[in-house]
Amino acid sequence: MSAEDKSRDIDISKGDYNEYIQGHYINGDFIQIINLPQPKLGFPQNIPRSNTDKFVGRKNELILLHEQLQNEGNVTIAHLEGMGGIGKTEMAIVYSLISLKDDIYPGGICWLRCREENIGLKIVDFARTKLNLEPPEDLELPGKVDWCWTNWREGNTLIVLDDVTDYDGIKSYLPPQSSQFKILITTRLKLELANPLYLEALSETEALELLSELVGSEKVNQELATAQELCQRLGYLPLALQLVGRYVKRRRISLSEELRRLEGKGLAHPSMKIPEKKSTWAVDIERGVAAAFELSWRELDEPAQELGCLLSLFSLAPIPWSLVESSAEVQDPEELEDIRLELENLHLLQAGDNYQLHQLIQEFFRDKQKRLANTEEQKANLCTAVARVAREIPQALTLDDVTYFTPFIPHISETATFYQNSLRDEDFIFSFANLGRFYQGQGAYEPALVWRKQSLSVAKERFGEFHLGVALSLNNLASLYDEQGIYEGAEALYLQALEIHKKLLGESSAEVALGLNNLAHVYCRRGKYTEAEPFYLQSLELKKNLLGELHIEVALGLNNLAELYRSQGKYKEAEPLYLQALESYQKLLGESHPNVATSLNNLALLYHTQGRYEEAEPLFLRALKLRKKLLGESHPDVALSLNSLASLYHAQGRYEEAEPLYLQSLQLNKKLLGESHPNIASILNNLAFIYRNQGKDNEAKPLYLQSLELRKKLLGESHPDIAASLNNLASLCHDQGRYAEAETFYLQALKIKKELLGESNPAIATSLNNLASLYDDQERYTKAKPLYQQALKIAEAALGENHPNTNIIRQSLQYTLAKMQS
Secondary structure: HHHHOOOOOOOOHHHOOOOOOOOOOEOOEEOOOOOOOOOOOOOOOOOOOOOOEEEOOHHHHHHHHHHHHOOOOOEEEEEEEEOOOOHHHHHHHHHHHHHHHOOOOOEEEEEOOOOOOOOHHHHHHHHHHOOOOOOOOOOOOOHHHHHHHHOOOOOOOEEEEEEEOOOOHHOOOOOOOOOOOOEEEEEEOOOOOOOOOOOOOHHHHHHHHHHHHHHHHHHHHOOHHHHHHHHHHOOEEEEEHHHHHHHHHHHHHOOHHHHHHHOOOOOOOOOOOOOOOOOOOHHHHHHOOOOOHHHHHHHOOOOHHHHHHHHHHHOOOOOHHHHHHHHHOOOHHHHHHHHHHHHHHHOOEEOOOOEEEEEEHHHHHHHEEEEHHHHHHHHHHHHHHHHHHHOOOOOOOOOOHHHHHHHHHHHHHHHOOOOOOOOOOHHHHHHHHHHHHHHHHHHHHHHHHHHHHHHHHHHHHHHOOOOHHHHHHHHHHHHHHHHHHOHHEEEHHHHHHHHHHHHHHHOOOHHHHHHHHHHHHHHHHOOHHHHHHHHHHHHHHHHHHHHOOOOOHHHHHHHHHHHHHHHHHHHHHHHHHHHHHHHHHHHHHHOOOOHHHHHHHHHHHHHHHHOOHHHHHHHHHHHHHHHHHHHOOOHHHHHHHHHHHHHHHHHHOOOHHHHHHHHHHHHHHHHOOOOOOOHHHHHHHHHHHHHHHHHHHOOOOOOOHHHHHHHHHOOOOHHHHHHHHHHHHHHHHHHHHOOHHHHHHHHHHHHHHHHHHOOHHHHHHHHHHHHHHHHHHHOOOOHHHHHHHHHHHHHHHHOOOOHHHHHHHHHHHHHHHHHHHH
């Protein structure tokens, strides 16, 4: 172990906290928290903000805690036990801040909230976002957690498990037996662990000092005996003292009057030292905290009490006020603001850009909410308001959308998880479905998968196996699998959804038409073009029968069929369909509409593929101009148009014109979608390709690698885009004469394609041709010949004998045969 990794002493007993906490200063026996210390740039930590203004005493406990955590044996666990409001979390925060300032844990400080979060997901998320670790996608969650612990940053590491309510439920996620990890648990439970650190109430001296800071030392000195009795009645609890002290100061009443008001509230607690064998101690003491809250509760008007109860139903997260306005019975905004101010003035509601309840206050209000006459009505109103927001989450998310909807997500999750019975049937599925959409739209496939699967599970439980909500959930999960390249799984789910729609709605419905379209799409992705075509045709025919020849859905069907034919190289069949789709959109929507721009772009792509560059360019330019006009300069479709136009110039060898367009598209995608999105990986790949064509191999390779790394992060190790990136890297190595590396990459790409797409996909023909070309250049003709022959057979079957790719493979084979005969 290096000197930096050895345990270190912190002499907190000196009383000089400023030595260890930057921005904090000592005043007697309490720390006044001003701001957090600034960690080193990139240091892995997520210590939460403190919930209190002053942290009193605890010097001896902090020293003991640190000593326990510096045990050099196996994995060290220290746990703080005590009642709610006793200051366990605050003590853990202060210890973390001291450790952060003094570099006690160079491996990082990972804070995990255990009450309502999936700890496994949070550990993986911390490892990804703070340590840049990427656990293999093929592992289950426990395996990913174990992988993260194994590959963690070097050096002692503090893991804080805050507010543990089910130790057995999190035990499997704890780090392995390694002295690197120091675990700090806070809990209200009495855990069967060695050497518990019971966090008792403040001493009388500490409690009096805190009360003096809140109400003034002059008042305490004048009524010292009463102040001592008041502290005793409040159980020397920091939270209770904070609330009562603020109440006294705001009301300008004496401490004696405060004691009188507290009579009958059950706050005369016994000593705060925890009896060893009393299993219910935490519950008994918490009643004292509730009594302290009761004082503020009595000061509230009935509307404010009802608002507090409503707020308690939200997630323990910042609450967008618009959600409260939509959920509350009071409809007048100014009246609702006045009611809110009552809660703020009593420090029952934390105000800011959004609003939040302290955890204990939330629990107190939730207990009151259960006793309201309109308790179920409040839940129903909240669920309706939250579901309304969930329905607004768009299919195609921009970064602005993500920013806007992020504060709503915890509350959509809360209602979907805890208030399912209060969700109306028409809102039920959308709450789950659009949580999945929110994450899937960002390329965050792991949380998306959790919600997609949960949506299907709860839909079956609520509605039975055959219900439209179940079919919707099947379709959504299939779409996620489709994006991830899990085509067999997607196909199976699409088939199940289609079967339900047929049974419930008959063979001729819009939903059946959509299902046929989805199946055709996944067949296209797998290169099963002959299987895709009849489904596209059935879907299109059904749409025409239901909606007529001139309809937006019919135009979409024409476009999809055209895309299939373009992929097959059936350009003559594709062109009239693209033109029909464009004409329909223009008739239905006018010349200036986003769908018209998309249709123009698709037709241009066809001309580009055919080498009809002079016809493609004006269409690309029209689409780009129209999208900028309709959608603004900053929109994903504009980025798509820039990329398409750059690709055209690239194909024409107009590299100086293509490069800035690729860069604009890249910059815009990063702005709209963030740094980690499949679109970013695609553009990086395109940029690398253009640099390679310009002979700038040193600039191309790192971009290829970035693209590959990002695709692995987003899509897993096995996806067609991964195969494409490997193929491009192989091609670069091939051109540079690095044949061994090229062969490895070509073979990896071929293996992935076969696993995902089967043996007869056109993409297999491309990989076989590339590998054969490598062997050809090495004069390994006996290895090249059978690969060319396999590639040609696949291409002729899948694409036809006259497809450009088929012709290229045939010519390569002929050249090789000629070389073998010479």
